[in-house]
Amino acid sequence: MVNKFSSMIAQFLEKQIKLILDKHLLPKIEDILFSQKFARYIQQQTKQAIQEMDASDKPMASSCSFPKECTGISFRMIAEEFLYQEAEVVTNSGVLKGVIIEVKEDYMRLQETPTVSVVLPFASISSIRES
Numbered sequence: 001m002v003n004k005f006s007s008m009i010a011q012f013l014e015k016q017i018k019l020i021l022d023k024h025l026l027p028k029i030e031d032i033l034f035s036q037k038f039a040r041y042i043q044q045q046t047k048q049a050i051q052e053m054d055a056s057d058k059p060m061a062s063s064c065s066f067p068k069e070c071t072g073i074s075f076r077m078i079a080e081e082f083l084y085q086e087a088e089v090v091t092n093s094g095v096l097k098g099v100i101i102e103v104k105e106d107y108m109r110l111q112e113t114p115t116v117s118v119v120l121p122f123a124s125i126s127s128i129r130e131s
Contacts, residue, residue: 074122075108075122075125075128076103076104076105076106076108076122078128079100079103079108079122079128080103082100082128082130083100083101083103084099084100084101085099085100085130085131086098086099086130086131087099087100087110087128087129087130087131088128088129088130088131089108089110089120089125089127089128090125090126090127090128091120091124091125091126092124092126093124096110096112096118096120097112097131098110098111098112098113098117098118098131099111101117106121106122106123107119107120107121107122108120108122108125
């Protein structure tokens with residue numbers, strides 16, 4: 001009898017917690033995360049971090065996590081810097097290594113092996129660095 005009662009209480013509490021989460025807590029969290037105020041906060045913090053990075057004594061690498069925001073350098077410019085050199089390219093699909101053999105307006109070509117080259121649209125690239 002006690003075991004059945006404990007089970008009923010546990011089920012009741014589980015339903016109540018789910019109700020509180022679904023009806024009250026999660027909508028409030030979504031309101032905060034999707035608010036303009038939170039977006040401005042993220043933007044300000046990112047800008048501040050970039051300024052601190054730029055002001056540091058360490059030399060800036062040719063690759064960074066979000067190059068367009070952090071330096072204004074486009075992936076095309078970075079790829080041109082490494083033209084005919086070994087590079088490591090991080091894309092949406094994974095990491096590729098090879099020699100950058102061609103750079104055009106919106107894509108680059110990476111020679112992975114003597115017989116395999118890959119066309120990589122700059123829109124799919126996360127970072128480019130010397131290999």
